[in-house]
Amino acid sequence: MTPDDALLARYLAQECTPAEVAAVRQWLSADPSRELAIARLRAAFDAAAPSHARPDLDAMWFRIRTDRPVNTRPASGQSRRRIPVSLLAAAAVAVAAVLGNRAMVRWSATQVGVREVATSTGQRATIDLADGSRVILGPRSHLRMPERFGDGPREVTLEGEAYFAVHHDSAHPFRVRAAGGVAEDIGTCFVVRAYANEPAMRVIVSEGAVSVTRAGSVPIALHAGQLAAFDTKGTALVSAVDTIPYVAFTDGRLVFDGTPLNEVVAELSRWYDLDIRLDAPSFEGRHISASFTGLAEDDVLGAVAAAAGLRYARRGRTVTFSRARGIP
Numbered sequence: 001m002t003p004d005d006a007l008l009a010r011y012l013a014q015e016c017t018p019a020e021v022a023a024v025r026q027w028l029s030a031d032p033s034r035e036l037a038i039a040r041l042r043a044a045f046d047a048a049a050p051s052h053a054r055p056d057l058d059a060m061w062f063r064i065r066t067d068r069p070v071n072t073r074p075a076s077g078q079s080r081r082r083i084p085v086s087l088l089a090a091a092a093v094a095v096a097a098v099l100g101n102r103a104m105v106r107w108s109a110t111q112v113g114v115r116e117v118a119t120s121t122g123q124r125a126t127i128d129l130a131d132g133s134r135v136i137l138g139p140r141s142h143l144r145m146p147e148r149f150g151d152g153p154r155e156v157t158l159e160g161e162a163y164f165a166v167h168h169d170s171a172h173p174f175r176v177r178a179a180g181g182v183a184e185d186i187g188t189c190f191v192v193r194a195y196a197n198e199p200a201m202r203v204i205v206s207e208g209a210v211s212v213t214r215a216g217s218v219p220i221a222l223h224a225g226q227l228a229a230f231d232t233k234g235t236a237l238v239s240a241v242d243t244i245p246y247v248a249f250t251d252g253r254l255v256f257d258g259t260p261l262n263e264v265v266a267e268l269s270r271w272y273d274l275d276i277r278l279d280a281p282s283f284e285g286r287h288i289s290a291s292f293t294g295l296a297e298d299d300v301l302g303a304v305a306a307a308a309g310l311r312y313a314r315r316g317r318t319v320t321f322s323r324a325r326g327i328p
Contacts, residue, residue, distance in 0.1 A: 132167035139270040181214030200229040204246040279322035
């Protein structure tokens with residue numbers, strides 16, 4: 001087993017279960033270079049601010065708070081405690097060296113003058129920008145921005161999903177570039193969703209208004225409670241929606257409201273490290289309405305299968321939904 005950065009952070013903070021401690025020590029003993037990397041990590045942890053102090057990361061122009069995957073549960077009798085931000089930030093470079101850039105949430109300077117924040121399966125990151133705006137990045141998402149954000153144009157580039165609570169400044173518009181489209185704030189809170197494997201770029205406005213365009217199309221003004229879905233040609237379909245399912249990810253909830261099963265399983269794969277397959281194409285159009293908070297993956301899979309009138313089988317990380325016995 002190769003430990004991820006969250007497990008290493010808990011190990012250094014002495015928050016692991018005995019089984020986790022044994023697993024990390026076994027991994028360390030297999031390669032002397034890992035012991036050196038852990039020593040570097042421990043030095044970074046020891047040098048970091050105490051957990052009760054708010055870390056001063058303004059020099060980085062933004063702060064990141066990470067959240068664990070939704071299927072992480074504390075051991076019996078053990079209270080849940082978030083790893084301090086300062087520890088994860090200080091150890092980010094060393095973790096990347098140990099895991100070959102497999103850090104579940106990481107910040108890095110990808111090129112001169114550009115900074116990137118990336119999340120992995122089941123991870124979210126809250127980013128406080130220097131201009132007072134806040135971004136909540138969804139699972140398997142990347143956000144790129146100027147290293148000194150706020151000194152010039154307020155523009156970010158998104159791959160995946162993020163919620164933006166923007167500090168409005170009419171003289172310096174806040175723009176989100178994603179999948180060939182641009183969303184510009186008009187004093188608002190909104191979600192942009194643009195995963196590479198989804199055909200449409202979607203913008204959902206929960207407060208205020210947003211101006212959105214894609215592929216050179218005429219800008220569209222969206223207001224609170226509206227969703228715009230853009231195809232690759234820039235054609236937009238605007239509709240009124242309940243915004244709750246679209247912003248639920250910001251506090252760790254999965255909410256589906258009449259969502260097609262093919263979209264449900266794609267979302268589950270972003271929150272859990274699973275390869276989910278449908279046994280028949282006809283299952284894709286079955287619609288699911290459900291809400292999940294902090295449940296283990298098998299509980300979620302069972303609930304989704306029951307709601308779709310299906311059953312599921314699992315082998316390791318591979319899950320297959322198939323027809324339930326006795327149901328046509």
